[in-house]
Amino acid sequence: MHADPKGVLTGVHFIDGDHACCEGTLAAGARFAAGYPITPSTEVVERFASRIPTVGGIFIQMEDELAASIAIQGAVWGGAKAFTVTSGPGFSLMMEHIGYAAMTETPCVFVNVQRGGPSTGLPTLPAQADMMQARWGSHGDYGIIALCPNSPQECFDLTITGFNLSEEFRVPVMLMLDECVGHMTEKVVIPEADRIAVTPRRYTQRVPGDFRLFEPRADLVPDMVRAGEGYRFHVTGLTHDERGYPSMNVDTQDRSVRRLLDKLKPLSDSRAIFEAENLDDAEVVVVSYGITSRVAQRAIQLARARGVRAGKFRIISAWPFPERHIRDLAGRVKAFVVPELNLGQMVHEVARAAEGKAKVIPVSHAGGSVHNPEAIVKAIVEAAR
Amino acid sequence: MAKGAVAVTVERCKGCGFCVEFCPTHVLALSSAFNSKGYHPPHVVAAEKCSGCDLCGMYCPDFAIFGARNAR
């Protein structure tokens, strides 16, 4: 299916990542957003509030992030594509409802424009310190998909990808921007609507009475439904069976909760999204994502100029972690250098996937600005020794 | 013939006594019999007084009783 032209601002724009993200939601078909103001994310919903009344949809500023993160799910079950936007402190508040979305398999998008933390932290400055939280922030066993754009263009493109993946896998998707990418202004090309692929919601073809809301297809993902069509379905956060009825026993728990993770496995393997460059002869691979990948790009150039065979593995889908790719690389490179705007988060995943077959060297940064490329170059050069 | 009658789903009853207490014409009393959970369900003690008003049905928290008007 292609994008609805009503939401597509075709043209060449000079806008920042937050604004581009908003255009991405509209192009993806989102017609409902609920949000709460929080720097540096607010512009996403401010633009949506400004655009949606002429596109045809609703924005509601809720009283807090707890409300926003569940209002979007109500809207999804009413038939809408919906999203919310926040940053660190709001992301923390949303955790229960991210878990609810995962448990009820509600397709929706959460945008986190990461800022310095913890707590109130650095509201106007970048960090990438919510990466683990995106995966593990809610209680219990569940999985999510997380995408990391590194430019305003990607803020547009990956937002659409995020919506598409959430519909395909019936899972909440985290769009992990950071303040730098969100507030950097660059060229963003928005194509014609008929050149934008949008995944439709996989509504069931079965009739009421014959449909079970949590019965998976072969790809482990169940069909969707919406309220008002006579299906008389039930959605609960309690452990439930294929009918959606609470079924609080060991067997149902094992079956249903495992499937929440299993259905996402393709993303750690064949469906992982990443950008790789110069890996064929690489001795050191720089693994990075988001704004740090822009600095890493420069660092790799500098390292090559100094004779180190440095390669780039830019993570775009951070969760599920692209472990098969890292594992394969670990067998043939000396080291991974992992710069992040945090004190070590995704580096642990790289180390886990590398299984000791390559050194894994973090280049940590507590946040507040981007790395100096020299810090990364230094790590690359030392890793190559 | 009484204006109405009640039907009791004995196994659902939890013996709360609402129907007995609030029947306006005192048609019901808790029986000395037990259902399989050990509760005393209501039984009709004054069938001729039943109007079929279904207040018992509205009160019953366990959906175990209802009343209906008999058609003439």
Place this chain on the structure above:
Amino acid sequence: MNPSTLEIPCEIPAEPQNPVEPFLRMDRMPHIWCPGCGIGTTVNCFTRALLDSKANLDKVAVVSGIGCTGRVAGYANLDSFHTTHGRAIPFATGLKLANPELQVVVYSGDGDLFAIGGNHFIHAARRNMDLKVICVNNLTYAMTGGQTAPTTPAEIISATSPYGVFEPAFNLVQLADAAGAAYVARWTTYHVKQLARSMGEILNKKGFCFIEVLSPCPTLYQRRNKMGDGLDAMKFYKQASKVRHGAPTGECGLTKAGEIVVGKFVDRDRPDYFELLRSQMTASLGERYAEPEVMCSEC
């Protein structure tokens, strides 16, 4: 409202169907509520109200939070949502905004709606969001074992106030009134006819409508306070209730054993959220305003 009457020939058939059964997921019976709990009674009243309002049941959605009353969603044979603690109202807000054709009923308990959910309640009332909120108030957190709730009256012994509650309790009807609700009523589970009538009224009224229903919690509230069982609570409701339609809600506070003011206190016409939205948008944007098509028909 005419009480629903069932005309059946001569005698009740051997396998009669309780009129409430089509509204229940009978494959999930028996429910979990205790003997003498009034939640099931409120469900009967809701069923009657749905029947009498001739609502298209495919378009009625029930949203509950967590707690004993929160389990209503699971038993209702409607599109139903058992959401997170305190958040039924914002979920219901999103559901209604996405599909305004739905009649969205929030059915939850006092702790869920007014403690953790309090903020959401007041904002939805402020916005006059078109939601029908039925609050079964058993004056406690029943599901978790009978802890103090914002509605628990002073001197009551609870699991977290073993020496007696001393905090002032919320007056829910006053709170709803002050927050801007378009309809505010209180009944008890003794007042089955009136409750069903009120529920029918709100199904036909636009805007944020609120009904508080006092209900016994025999296992925890009654037992811990040596107040007998569910039937004793019902007799107390009968004896202590005074119907005062239109009473100032500030005068309707509840105490441990005092008078229970019941009735319809507020029934006013205010533009609901949709009307306000449309009116403002058309004033600002004129022709450029696009009617919200939030529900994506082909996606």
